[in-house]
Amino acid sequence: MQWNIDFTKFLTSGEMKKLEATIKERSETGDKKEIWKTRYIAILIALQTGLRVAEICALKVKDFCFDGNNFLRVRHGKGNKARNVMLPKRLKGELQAYILEKDLQADDFLLVNSWKKSYTRNGLQKAFKDCAKLAGLSERYSIHSCRHSYASLLYQRTKDLRLVQNQLGHSSITVSSIYSHLNKEETANTLDEIFT
Numbered sequence: 001m002q003w004n005i006d007f008t009k010f011l012t013s014g015e016m017k018k019l020e021a022t023i024k025e026r027s028e029t030g031d032k033k034e035i036w037k038t039r040y041i042a043i044l045i046a047l048q049t050g051l052r053v054a055e056i057c058a059l060k061v062k063d064f065c066f067d068g069n070n071f072l073r074v075r076h077g078k079g080n081k082a083r084n085v086m087l088p089k090r091l092k093g094e095l096q097a098y099i100l101e102k103d104l105q106a107d108d109f110l111l112v113n114s115w116k117k118s119y120t121r122n123g124l125q126k127a128f129k130d131c132a133k134l135a136g137l138s139e140r141y142s143i144h145s146c147r148h149s150y151a152s153l154l155y156q157r158t159k160d161l162r163l164v165q166n167q168l169g170h171s172s173i174t175v176s177s178i179y180s181h182l183n184k185e186e187t188a189n190t191l192d193e194i195f196t
Contacts, residue, residue, distance in 0.1 A: 008140055010148035015137055016047055022135035035114055039127050041098050042111050042119070046128070046143055048091045050150030050168050052078060053143050057119045061099055062106040066092055074169065083169045148179075155179040 011019065023043050027036040045056055055074050063073045070087045087095075095110075104110065109118035119127070128143035147168070155164050155176075165176040 010145055010152050011137070011141060013153060015135075016146075016149055016153075019043060019131060019135045019137060020047065023131050026134060037098070037101075038111055038113075039131055041094065042124060042127060043131055043146070044091055044094055046146035047150060048088050049085050050147045050154070051085065052147060052169075053121045053124055056111065056143075057121060057124055059110040060106070061104045061108050061110055063110075064095060064099075066096060078169060078171075081169060081171075083166070085167055085169075151176070151179040 020040075020043060023036065023040045027033055027040040030036075042056060045051060045059070049072065051059075051074065058075065059072070063075060064087075065071050065073065070089065070092045071084045072087060074083050074085055098104075099110075111119045111124075113119055113123055125143050128141075128146075129139075132139075132141050151164050151168055154167060155161065158164075161173050161176045161180065164170075164179055165173050168176065170176045
């Protein structure tokens with residue numbers, strides 16, 4: 001199957017920052033802070049790990065290793081494959097604070113809805129849409145856009161397709177190669193450099 005990616009499928013780094021900042025602020029002020037805090041953590045995980053929606057929904061506290069290398073264990077990835085995904089330090093800190101604040105135990109799901117049930121894919125998608133709307137982002141974005149955004153930025157900064165493949169759990173580096181495109185800002189800067 002031939003995969004294509006275009007600029008409409010991922011958020012720019014500015015949009016990612018705006019989404020994160022908006023949800024963080026909402027989780028700290030106003031009513032329903034607990035719901036928005038969970039959404040904030042879900043958005044951070046999506047943006048900073050590139051996990052699939054189903055993988056985010058299935059996360060349990062015991063899946064995180066905060067000693068040494070800081071990673072999370074995806075137990076049931078696509079094709080029922082397990083993998084380790086490295087975590088940025090800032091995400092590690094946010095997750096540790098969230099787990100402590102919520103008094104979560106090892107076997108607890110990390111993200112639960114207002115009915116104390118683990119998020120479903122549809123529930124997480126709806127939560128993302130609410131967050132994106134609040135941040136003033138385009139309706140075309142879905143939570144899967146976070147995965148595309150993560151992969152795109154990871155490749156842009158490292159130029160390492162193997163790293164992208166490992167972090168996203170792609171079975172083939174060919175799938176990961178769709179992220180070797182230039183982003184909008186890079187394209188504009190390159191054209192300006194060539195044609196000035």
